[in-house]
Amino acid sequence: MKTDLPASAIREQMSLLRKSPAFAGSERLIELLSYVVEETLNGRAGELKEAVIGNAVYQRDPPYDPRIDSTVRVEARRLRRKLEEHSRIYGQSDPITIMIPTGTYVPAFVIRSGERDASPLHQGPDRNIFRNGPGAVIAILPFRAVSGDVATQAFADIITDELIFTFGSEPGLNILSRATTFAYKDKQPSIRDLAAELGVDAVIQGTVREHADIIRVTLEVSDHRGVVVTSDRFEGSIDQHADLPERIATTFVSRHRFDTSKLRARLVKPGPAAVQAHGQLYRARQLLDRQVPESLRESLSIFSKIAEDTADYARGHSGIADCYCDMFRIGMVDAATARSFARPAVEKALEIDPQSAEALTALGVVQAWLERDWPAAETSFNAAMTYGYHARTARVFGTYLAARGREDESERLFAEARRIEPFSQQQDIAEALSRFQSRNFSKLSETVSALTLRNAPMEALFYLALGAHFAGNPEFARHCLQPLGTMMMTHPLLVFANAELEAWLGSPDRAAALLKTGSPKASFFAHSTLACAIGDGEAALRYLHLALRNRELSTVWIRMDRRFDVIRNFDRFRALTGEARIASALIA
Known part of the structure; x- marks a missing residue:
């Protein structure tokens, strides 16, 4: 491959990449990039094959065999992501972009000069994209x-x-x-x-x-x-x-x-900045889909940047609302904090685009989870569904209906969400959680396969394992212990997941030790279910009371959750669930 760009300019761009925060701690990726760039500049692009790179960069002995070693392919994918991250965030003023197109290891060099190549996310003082x-x-x-x-x-x-x-x-x-x-x-x-x-x-x-x-x-x-x-x-x-x-x-x-309702109506077209914003938003939604603290924080950062840089794009604001609602769902922030950020964000999104299904869905989640205004939430979810098919609308509406005990309606919406978006970790989690809480253990185990287990998010895997245990299938539950045990859990609902599952399966020692010391990383609800697993009713009730007082979202399931059957006949448990019903009725 030849390039009309001078080699000195490309090597200067390599110097910028070595200093980029995107490549911090990624010396091996820089080494891989340097090799393919230099080979290309020296006229040997045609020799850039997987085995050649594996031997030259990774110095395999015996020689690199792509049939059994995927290192080069995996590292090349990581390199493409790092180059895209640098270009999008840190390299907006770079004179040259270096890319590794998918399907090849030969780099491409693109000049980024001129007005057409200007790369700020928004163009013009009005920030319209x-x-x-x-x-x-x-x-x-x-x-x-x-x-x-x-x-x-x-x-x-x-x-x-x-x-x-x-x-x-x-x-x-x-x-x-x-x-x-x-x-x-x-x-x-x-x-x-x-x-x-x-x-x-x-x-x-x-x-x-x-x-x-x-x-x-x-x-x-x-x-x-x-x-x-x-x-x-x-x-x-x-x-x-x-x-x-x-x-x-x-x-x-x-x-x-x-x-974007105006684009759907063919009244507008995306400018270059809109395509960039849409790409960033896709990345933010990918991170949101994982539903773990680290990815939610990163997703929030991207949504916030989109909202800041664009004036006519509602999705950055609705994304902010979704992040705070999901952070509340898993116990990262309390209801008051989540609402203080999510409510203004969703109102801004609807101000920009009143017909945004995504924004109306976010409004429904705020009303259901943070404000416990059930009638208003249902109105918002139904309004969102009038503006087109949206997987998140069907998914969160289905979860809401499951929590309200409307299982048949919930399953219909889950089927619709799965039809719209067959591959979704959020959908895996919503289905596993809702079916476990609804005690629909047969439905929970229907779609389990080796591929499902390999790719299942940890939260879904936990509920699959619990469902298997309560359905009388301890072998499958034990099968889930290993992947759960190898994860460093930062998810407030899952900090005790492995120990809790061990306790339900008859090995309570680790759970008892953890309950004795407690964990500030775990939610009160997680402490309560851990106590149930070892039969400590007093501790279970104490932590459940704290979870209700802090309005943890998981408490919407307490009247259904199979784990609380060990304390369900306690007078104090009945009093707690009665208080929850009265509070919900007053709000509704």
């Missing part, structure tokens, strides 16, 4: 089969077709035809030139790899300059081959849905 126009224009390039066999290539073509069809069904999106984009099959066009030639706002491309009966699909979205604004990866078993492309396409489109 949308322009008058008939919606967004997107090109979906043919996906490439990395494995090279005929079946994998056929799968790649099918997933390309599914993406074209599914994106084409979205209001406000204009998708280039298959005939147009398949003219680029088996080619590696310059995204920058292609975007200019076809007049598109964004380009989607990806790769398909099959290994050990697992199909992995990597997707990336680039802006008009060829800069990757977001990427994602999905996997499924070979047994799911028939419907996997549709499920991946449906999930990817759901996550990339522009929840």
